[in-house]
Amino acid sequence: MNKIKFLGTAGARFVVMKQLRASGGLWLSLDDTDVLIDPGPGSLVKCMTSKPKFNPLDLDGIILTHRHLDHSNDINVMIEAMTNGGLKKKGVVFAPQDALEGDPVILKYVRDYVDRVEILKERGNYTLKNISFSTPVKHVHGVECYGLNIQAENMSISLVSDTQYFEGLESYYPGDVLIINVVRVEPTEHIFHLSIEDAEKIIAANKPKLCILTHFGMTMIRAKPWEIAHQLSEKHGVEVIAARDGMSIDLDK
Numbered sequence: 001m002n003k004i005k006f007l008g009t010a011g012a013r014f015v016v017m018k019q020l021r022a023s024g025g026l027w028l029s030l031d032d033t034d035v036l037i038d039p040g041p042g043s044l045v046k047c048m049t050s051k052p053k054f055n056p057l058d059l060d061g062i063i064l065t066h067r068h069l070d071h072s073n074d075i076n077v078m079i080e081a082m083t084n085g086g087l088k089k090k091g092v093v094f095a096p097q098d099a100l101e102g103d104p105v106i107l108k109y110v111r112d113y114v115d116r117v118e119i120l121k122e123r124g125n126y127t128l129k130n131i132s133f134s135t136p137v138k139h140v141h142g143v144e145c146y147g148l149n150i151q152a153e154n155m156s157i158s159l160v161s162d163t164q165y166f167e168g169l170e171s172y173y174p175g176d177v178l179i180i181n182v183v184r185v186e187p188t189e190h191i192f193h194l195s196i197e198d199a200e201k202i203i204a205a206n207k208p209k210l211c212i213l214t215h216f217g218m219t220m221i222r223a224k225p226w227e228i229a230h231q232l233s234e235k236h237g238v239e240v241i242a243a244r245d246g247m248s249i250d251l252d253k
């Protein structure tokens, strides 16, 4: 079964710190390939407390879009869990260079537990078991950050990770299913995050089969993201939904 499980929908510091929404990232099961994207704080706990449980040993890989803590906090423990505490060497970790050097968020000793670590780069193409993905453009986010275009046999999924809006952003993410990290309602300078107005430009230009908004900051939570999603659906004739913690999307439908 092809599906996306939202182990968290929190974005940015305050919603994460107060755990107003969970912050465990996304678990994607696609063409018999299991990948965890952006395991923020509580990812392991959410895997274990979901019903049914998500067994980290089933993972084929972990993708980190960028090093910020709300995306990376649990990456080391998830690498341990994926590899049975390092006893079973397996899996691939994908991350930008700055997650691995300087003040690395991926600890050196766990890197030996996986089959390989691959560095994400602008216009990079990668393969993980039965799926492939690309990182089409470097985002504007203060640290090295990439969105993903994931290609499976019968569908494509685009994930627009954290970024400030920039001219032409929408042209990079043409997936059938479009997931957008929308932290704010209103555009705000120097915040380096997308607003609803920005998300709308991508939706209007790309008309995906399904759009899922997630990674909500305080202003989004207060504004009731499900109501915003409903308004966007009506306005653009595209199915837009707001992610909820624990939500599972059946991609075969």
Ligand SMILES: [Zn+2]
Pocket: 066, 068, 141, 162
């Ligand atoms: Zn970020």
